[in-house]
Amino acid sequence: MRIIGIDPGTGILGFGVIDSNLGKFKLVDAGVIRTSAKEDEATRLLTIFLELSNIIKDVTADIMSVEKLFFAQNVTTAMTVSQARGVVLLAGIQANLKIFEYTPLQIKQAMTGYGRAEKKQIQEMVKVILGLSIIPKPDDCADALAAAITHGMSSRYKDK
Numbered sequence: 166m167r168i169i170g171i172d173p174g175t176g177i178l179g180f181g182v183i184d185s186n187l188g189k190f191k192l193v194d195a196g197v198i199r200t201s202a203k204e205d206e207a208t209r210l211l212t213i214f215l216e217l218s219n220i221i222k223d224v225t226a227d228i229m230s231v232e233k234l235f236f237a238q239n240v241t242t243a244m245t246v247s248q249a250r251g252v253v254l255l256a257g258i259q260a261n262l263k264i265f266e267y268t269p270l271q272i273k274q275a276m277t278g279y280g281r282a283e284k285k286q287i288q289e290m291v292k293v294i295l296g297l298s299i300i301p302k303p304d305d306c307a308d309a310l311a312a313a314i315t316h317g318m319s320s321r322y323k324d325k
Contacts, residue, residue, distance in 0.1 A: 166320065167193065169226040169262070170313025171217075172305045173234070173250040175209055176200060179305030180217065182224045183295070185317030192295045194224055195306045206245070210252050217256045229257040229264045230316035232272060232308065267315050272308075275315040287311050 166186070172179035182193040198216045200209035221229075231253060234246055257264045267275075273282040276290045288300045288307040294314055301307045 166228060166317075167224065167226045168228045168230055168313040168316050169221060169224060169257075170230045170232075170309040170311065170316070171253050172232050172308035172312060173246055173253055174305060175206075175213070175245045175249045176202060177303065177305045178213055178217070178249060178253070179303070179307070179309035180220060181301070181306060181310030181313050182220075182226060183310065183313045183317060185313075185320065188318075190294055190314055190317055192297065192310070194220075195301050195310055197303060197305050206248065210248055213249055214252045214256055217253060218260065221256060221260045221262065226260075226262060228316060228320075229253075229262040230312045231257075231264065231266050232312045233266045233268045265316050267312060267319075272311050272315045275318050276311050284308075 168183050168185055170181045178198040181195040184191045184193055198213055200212050234243060234250060254264060270280045273287060274280045276287050284304065291307050291310045291314065292300045301310055
């Protein structure tokens with residue numbers, strides 16, 4: 166199964182595509198979609214939608230795994246990231262992908278066995294699980310790959 170993981174964001178949206186087969190994972194593609202803070206919100210969201218739609222089409226993913234939002238303090242950031250997240254979900258459903266969502270706690274638990282793991286630990290596990298020589302950069306890319314791996318690890322317990 167081919168999984169595209171998404172770390173939602175407006176300025177930088179991370180994506181990571183993996184193949185998952187019998188508990189083994191292979192990197193297919195990964196990167197980020199960047200938008201300029203100088204652009205209005207609607208233009209930034211359109212950029213995210215169009216670029217992500219093209220990526221989904223190019224990689225022929227079966228499943229989308231999206232990190233759920235968890236913000237305790239910054240409402241403004243939560244709102245803009247929520248808008249980007251809505252665009253991500255729209256692009257996924259429009260491409261007929263099955264969409265699964267995971268909290269940061271669930272991703273940390275799946276990746277390290279510990280729900281309070283540090284970001285560096287998650288990134289290191291992404292590197293190890295995918296057999297990479299370096300940690301994917303920027304962080305948003307590694308976070309998106311972690312979301313994809315999380316679904317691959319838990320998919321035997323969910324409807325595929």
